[in-house]
Amino acid sequence: MTLHQRPSLQEVPAYKQGKPAAAGASKLSSNESPHTPLPSVLASIQEGLATIHRYPSIAAPELTGALSQQFDIPAEHITLGAGSVEVAAQLIHALAAEGDEVMYAWRSFEAYPSLVRIAGATPVEVPLNAEHCHDLPAMLAAITEKTRLIFICNPNNPTGTVVQAEALDEFINAVPRNVLVVVDEAYVHFDRSERADGVALFRKYPHVAVLHTFSKAYGLAGLRVGYAISPLEVAANLRKVAVPFGVSDLAQRAAVASLAAIEELSVRIEEVVTQRERMYEGLAAAGYPVVKSQANFVWVDAGEATELLEAKLSAGGVVVRAFPSEGLRISSGTAEDVDRVLAALTVKEATA
Template sequence: MTVRLRPEIAAVPPYQQGRPAPQGGYKLSSNENPFPPLPAVVEAVKREAERVNRYPRPGAPDLRAALAAELSVDVERVLIGDGSASLLQQLIHAVAGPGDEVIYAWRSFDAYPLFVRMGGATPIEVPVDADHAHDLDAMADAITERTRAVIVCSPNNPTGTIVDREALDAFIARVPADVLIMLDEAYIEFVREQTVDGIALQRAHDNLVVLRTFSKAHGLAGLRVGYAVGDPAVLRGADMAGVPLSQTALASAAAIAALEHVGETFARIEALADQRDALWQRLVDAGVAVPRPYGNFFWIPSSPGQEDAIHDILDANRIVAKVFTDGTRISVGEPAADEHILAAATAIQALQ
C-alpha cells in the first residue's frame, strides 16, 4: 500500500524547468539574462559567504528598506521572497482554498495552475485574445462569488504582450474590493513604452499587489530573490503562508548590490532591448507571426501535435527553448544566437 496523496497534488503535472543547452548550443529556455553578474554583486556574495554559518535576518530588513527607498513606498508595504513566483504562490494560498476560484489569462505563466491547485482552489483560465494579449473584459466577466484572486501578467509570460493602462483601470474597477489582484511584473524592466505604473496603481488600490523579481533583468536567477508591494495586511497573510527564514542572506546581499549599481544593470537591459527589437523586426520581415515582445523573449505560435517537429528544428539550430502545445517561447540570449533563432522561428512558421 502506498501513501495517499491529496487528489489535487496527485493530479497536477510538475512544473517543467527550461532544458539545459547541449555542448556548443544556446540555452534560450528560461528567459535568463545572458550577461554575467555585475562585479559588485559577485563581491557582495563573496563577503556574505563568510557568514553562511548564521541564519539570515527574518524578512531581509536591509533589502526591504533599500527597495522601499527605491520605490518611494513605506517599508511595511514590501515583502521579500524566493523569487516573485514563490510570493505569488504564498498570496494564492493566503486567500484561496477548496471551493474558491483564481482567474488568470491562458496562455500565461505555466506555474499558475500548479500554485492554484496545490492550495485546493480551482483555476479559471480565460483565453488570451487574437493578439495573444489578456482579454481583461472576459476576465472580469468570469468573476463570481467564488473568485478570491485574479492574476494579470504584464509582460505576459510566454506571449510577451502587455496590458494597456486604460483597459487595466477599467478591469480593476470591475473587480470587487475583497478580491485580490496580483499584477505579475517579472519582466517589467524590459518594457520601453511604459503604459502602466504598477506601484502607483497599488497606492490607489489596497486589493492590488505588485510582484517583481531580481531573477530576470538583474541577472540573479541563481539566487532566487523577488519582492511584492502591497497592503501590509495582505502581505502579512502571504508571509504567514511562506517558510520562515527562506530568504537567504546571499540573495539579499546580491540584490542590495544590484540596486546600488542599477545604472549598470539598465545599460545592459537597454542592450538586450535593442537586440530584441532588431531581431523581432527581422522575424516580422521574414513573415514569422510573432507578437511584439515586451519582455526578453519571443512567442512563436504553433499548433498542437507539432511539438516533436519543433524540438527537431530547435536541435538542428543548436537551441533549447520552452515548447508548449500552442507555441514556443525563445529567450533573447547571446547575440551570436540571433541567427539560430531566426532560422528556427522561420522553420517553425513553415509548419503552419
C-alpha cells in the same frame, strides 16, 4: 499497504524547467539573463560567504529598506520570497481557501494553475484574445462570489503582450474591492510600451498587489529572490505563510548590490531589448507568426508546426521552450545567440 497520497495532486503537473543546452548551443528556453553577475554583486556575495553558518534575517531590513526607498513605499508593505513565483504562492495561500477561485489568463505563466491547485483552490482560466492579450472584459464577466485573486501577468509570459495603462486601470476599478488584483511584473524592465504601472495602481487602489523578481533583468535567477508590494493586511498574512528563512543571506546581499548598480544593469537590459527586437524582426521577415513582445523573449504562434520549428532551431544549436501544438517561446540572448536563431531560420527557408 501503500502510503496515503493527496488525491488532488494527481491534477498537478510537475514544473518543467527549460531544456538544458549542449556545449556550444544557445540556451534560450528559460528567460534568463545572458550576462554574468556584475563585479559588485559578486563581491557582495563573496563577503557573505564567511557567515553562511548563520540563518539569514527573515525581515531582510537592508533589502526591504532599499526597495522602500526606491518606490517611496513603507517597508511594511514589502514581503520577500524565493522568486516572485514563491511570493505568488504565498498570496494564494494567504487569500484562497479550498473551493475559492483564483483567476488568470491562459495561456500565461505556467506555474499559476499548479500553485492554485496545490493550495486547494480552484483555478479559473480565461483564454487570451485574438491578439494574444488578456481579455479583460471576459475576466470581469468570470468573477463570482468565490473569486479571491486575479493574476494579471504584465508583460505576459509566454506571449510578451501587455495590458495598457488605461485598460488595466478601468479593469481594476471595476473589480470588487474584496478581490485582490495581482499585477505580476516579472518582465517589467524590458517593457518599452505605454504600459500600466503596477506600483502606481497599488497606490491608487486598496485591492492591488504587485510582484517583482530579481531573476530576470537583475540576473539573479540562481539565487531566487522576489518580492510583493501589497496592502498591509495582505503583507501581514504573507509573512505568516512564507517559508521561514526562504530568502538566503547571499540572495539578499546580491539584490541590495543590484539595486545600487541599476545604471550598469540598464545597459545590459537595453542590450537584451535590442536583441529581442532583432530576433522579432528576423522571425517576422522569415514569415513566422511572431508576436510583438515587451518581455525578454518572443512568442511564435506556430500551432501544429511548433514541433517542426523547435526541431529546426535545435538542429541549428538553439534550445527554446516549446508548448506542443501551441507555439514556442524564444528568450532574448546575446548577439551571438540571436545570430544562431536567424541562421537556423535561413536553413529552414533553404530546405522548404
